[in-house]
Amino acid sequence: MEPISQLNVLHGPLDVCSLEPLTGFYRDGFCNTGPEDLGSHTVCAVVTVPFLDHQKLIGNDLSTPMPQYGFPGLQPGDRWGVCAGRWMQSYEAGVPSPVVLRATNEVALAYVPLEALEACAADAPDDLGELLD
Numbered sequence: 245m246e247p248i249s250q251l252n253v254l255h256g257p258l259d260v261c262s263l264e265p266l267t268g269f270y271r272d273g274f275c276n277t278g279p280e281d282l283g284s285h286t287v288c289a290v291v292t293v294p295f296l297d298h299q300k301l302i303g304n305d306l307s308t309p310m311p312q313y314g315f316p317g318l319q320p321g322d323r324w325g326v327c328a329g330r331w332m333q334s335y336e337a338g339v340p341s342p343v344v345l346r347a348t349n350e351v352a353l354a355y356v357p358l359e360a361l362e363a364c365a366a367d368a369p370d371d372l373g374e375l376l377d
Contacts, residue, residue, distance in 0.1 A: 250276060251350045253361055261288035261347040262323035265316045275325040275349040283327035284355060288347035290366050293320050295341035298334045323347070328355035335360050342366035 250258045263273045269285040270276055277286050289295065291306065296318060299306050306324065309317035318324055323344060332355055334340050340360070345367045352361070 250274075252346050253348050253350050253353060253358060254345055255350065256346065258349060259288075259344070259346040261325050261344065265318070265322060265324070266314075267323065267325040269325065271314060275347060275352075277349055277351050284329065284351060285325040286328050286349035286352035287326050287331040287356065287361070288344040289324055289326045289331060289341040290344065291318050291320060291322050291324055291326075291341050294339045295334055296320065298337055298339040299326075299330060302330070302333055304330050328352040332356045332360070335364070340364045 252258045258274055258276070260273045261267050261275050266273060268274050268276055269278070269281040269283075275286045275288050277284055296307050304327070306318045306326070309315060328351075331340065331343070335356070341364070343361050343364050343366060345361060345365050348361060
């Protein structure tokens with residue numbers, strides 16, 4: 245099935261979120277989505293210990309492996325396509341994870357304001373010279 249959108253929140257092509265561990269609702273490495281993705285796994289998060297702890301607290305255990313679902317369990321620093329609403333819950337609680345904007349599907353904007361995502365952006369700038377100034 246074709247995804248609803250393959251654009252990112254910056255209106256460019258959707259970048260890979262993670263191939264190791266292999267993420268995405270469709271396990272294609274991208275935060276692609278479609279009608280069967282009821283959780284909207286559209287935010288490419290770089291998970292942290294506080295984020296993982298908060299997600300577990302709200303009933304979304306991302307740390308425990310569940311091989312029957314092809315889920316390896318996440319470690320701090322892993323990139324993962326998380327449910328937009330779940331990411332927003334952590335953001336509102338003051339424990340957001342960084343996000344990769346170029347790998348976050350624009351469909352996430354139905355659940356998360358762009359300003360919140362931008363405040364947590366982990367992307368490198370297009371012009372790396374900015375980092376050297």
